Amino acid sequence: MLPLFPLRIPSLARSGQSLLSKFSPSTRPIVPRRFFYGHISDTKMAPQLEPFFKQVDESSETFIDRLRKAVAIPSISAQDENRKDVFRMAQFLADELTALGAEVEQRPLGKQPGKEHLDLPPVVVARYGNDKNKKTILVYGHYDVQPAQKEDGWATEPFELTIDEKGRMYGRGSTDDKGPVLGWVNVIEAHRKAGIELPVNLLCCFEGMEEYGSEGLDDFIQAEAKKYFKDTDAVCISDNYWLGTEKPCLTYGLRGCNYYSVSVSGPAQDLHSGVFGGSAHEPMTDLVTVLSKLVDPQGNILIPGLMDLVAPMTEDEKSLYGNISYTMENLHESLGSETGIHPNKERTLMARWRYPSLSIHGIEGAYSAPGAKTVIPAKVIGKFSIRTVPNMESEDVNKLVFDHIKAEFAKLNSKNKLDVWLQHDGKWWVASPKHWNFSAASKAVQQVFGVEPDMTREGGSIPVTLTFEQATGKNVLLLPMGSSTDAAHSANEKLDRRNYIEGTKLLGAYLHYVAEEPATE
Ligand SMILES: C[C@H](N)C(=O)N[C@@H](Cc1c[nH]cn1)C(=O)O
Numbered sequence: 001m002l003p004l005f006p007l008r009i010p011s012l013a014r015s016g017q018s019l020l021s022k023f024s025p026s027t028r029p030i031v032p033r034r035f036f037y038g039h040i041s042d043t044k045m046a047p048q049l050e051p052f053f054k055q056v057d058e059s060s061e062t063f064i065d066r067l068r069k070a071v072a073i074p075s076i077s078a079q080d081e082n083r084k085d086v087f088r089m090a091q092f093l094a095d096e097l098t099a100l101g102a103e104v105e106q107r108p109l110g111k112q113p114g115k116e117h118l119d120l121p122p123v124v125v126a127r128y129g130n131d132k133n134k135k136t137i138l139v140y141g142h143y144d145v146q147p148a149q150k151e152d153g154w155a156t157e158p159f160e161l162t163i164d165e166k167g168r169m170y171g172r173g174s175t176d177d178k179g180p181v182l183g184w185v186n187v188i189e190a191h192r193k194a195g196i197e198l199p200v201n202l203l204c205c206f207e208g209m210e211e212y213g214s215e216g217l218d219d220f221i222q223a224e225a226k227k228y229f230k231d232t233d234a235v236c237i238s239d240n241y242w243l244g245t246e247k248p249c250l251t252y253g254l255r256g257c258n259y260y261s262v263s264v265s266g267p268a269q270d271l272h273s274g275v276f277g278g279s280a281h282e283p284m285t286d287l288v289t290v291l292s293k294l295v296d297p298q299g300n301i302l303i304p305g306l307m308d309l310v311a312p313m314t315e316d317e318k319s320l321y322g323n324i325s326y327t328m329e330n331l332h333e334s335l336g337s338e339t340g341i342h343p344n345k346e347r348t349l350m351a352r353w354r355y356p357s358l359s360i361h362g363i364e365g366a367y368s369a370p371g372a373k374t375v376i377p378a379k380v381i382g383k384f385s386i387r388t389v390p391n392m393e394s395e396d397v398n399k400l401v402f403d404h405i406k407a408e409f410a411k412l413n414s415k416n417k418l419d420v421w422l423q424h425d426g427k428w429w430v431a432s433p434k435h436w437n438f439s440a441a442s443k444a445v446q447q448v449f450g451v452e453p454d455m456t457r458e459g460g461s462i463p464v465t466l467t468f469e470q471a472t473g474k475n476v477l478l479l480p481m482g483s484s485t486d487a488a489h490s491a492n493e494k495l496d497r498r499n500y501i502e503g504t505k506l507l508g509a510y511l512h513y514v515a516e517e518p519a520t521e
């Protein structure tokens with residue numbers, strides 16, 4: 001192990017050129033591309049990585065063009081009117097994979113529960129390679145995206161990939177999760193073009209409802225675990241983000257997500273506030289009062305009993321946070337402001353990874369257009385979610401939430417009607433990173449980025465992670481491509497060109513190191 005100080009190599013960072021090509025495979029040392037962080041171990045170059053990396057560099061414009069086409073399809077799973085686009089995106093992905101020689105199927109999932117006029121988008125499954133002497137890696141990603149409108153604060157059209165002078169590629173889905181999904185497609189293409197065999201069999205599982213709670217996918221994975229996915233040796237998911245902008249990470253934990261709606265209704269229709277203000281119970285007043293009893297401005301959840309469900313912190317766990325390469329500046333950079341709640345990085349990471357949070361997302365039926373309409377809305381629906389952590393069980397959380405909201409509403413002595421229900425839930429997941437799946441990924445990070453990755457947990461949720469682990473019985477690794485400043489789910493979502501191109505190399509290198517790992521469970 002070599003102790004090293006941070007060292008910038010700006011010319012390489014800009015050109016995206018590989019220092020590795022200056023050395024022959026046998027003599028080549030591990031050479032960092034941009035920054036050194038601490039220790040670099042002496043990982044050996046897997047054979048055939050050099051021509052693969054070279055091909056990725058040569059194909060980078062083709063890969064960016066592929067992302068441009070994908071971003072242009074507004075595959076928003078939450079909006080009924082875009083369902084046809086989600087289907088179009090599935091077809092695009094299936095066509096790209098088929099053209100590269102993969103065996104592709106679009107598996108239907110039936111009707112959307114609660115919205116039976118809509119078909120759920122298909123799961124795009126694909127197999128590339130079927131060699132019994134090779135390991136089989138199952139990769140998962142999603143091709144649906146969050147809603148986006150220019151008016152939300154986008155500087156560019158959300159569904160037109162726009163690349164600025166710093167190589168930042170703006171567009172909805174660029175980082176979440178079209179870039180990483182296409183990263184796998186790029187890996188296949190680069191191998192074919194370079195005339196290199198893929199070192200593993202690849203199984204793909206790409207869904208179109210992740211941003212809406214992965215409707216229908218759990219049953220599909222369980223049903224196919226011993227069929228389509230039966231050969232799986234390990235699972236890899238690229239659908240989260242680095243902690244900062246320079247240092248990659250491997251992720252072994254996710255928070256869960258329980259998403260709720262709470263409606264208040266009373267008047268038969270919207271009312272004139274001059275005529276009825278002061279003489280009728282107003283649903284909006286009731287709702288905002290109830291919502292204000294859920295969480296305080298310091299992020300403390302106000303639902304009695306909820307924090308008692310959280311697993312206590314151990315001394316071992318406490319000692320992990322200080323070693324993570326993360327600073328308050330990283331937080332401020334990704335926030336775009338200095339509005340963080342906590343005083344230091346340790347407490348900030350704990351709040352993101354190992355404590356629950358409650359966020360209020362919006363109110364359906366509220367007057368939100370610019371201008372001054374003097375209306376009393378007749379029915380309003382508040383939306384909020386709780387990110388859950390070990391050991392919170394969904395049913396226990398639901399009971400506490402429902403009881404608390406009903407009790408707070410009862411205190412208002414309102415004659416309006418309140419309803420509260422769970423829209424969807426997805427469980428938290430924490431695994432052990434001591435597995436060859438993680439070792440292979442760590443070597444790949446060192447090869448591509450010249451740095452040992454941090455082992456992180458993630459504040460977001462990928463509900464199917466636990467399902468994959470339980471249904472296949474295999475190790476699951478999260479291998480992110482994008483960085484902390486990518487603004488997933490927000491306006492001006494982007495993926496940096498270097499994260500996309502070096503990230504494609506990372507996914508490919510990971511497969512090569514996986515192939516070299518001794519085959520154990
Ligand atoms: C981390 C992942 N890229 C992501 O954004 N997941 C969503 C999943 C979700 C849960 N409910 C609705 N969508 C998230 O964490 O919000």
Ligand SMILES: [Zn+2]
Pocket residue numbers: 142176177210239
């Ligand atoms: Zn995602």
Ligand SMILES: [Zn+2]
Pocket residue numbers: 146176211488489
């Ligand atoms: Zn997302």
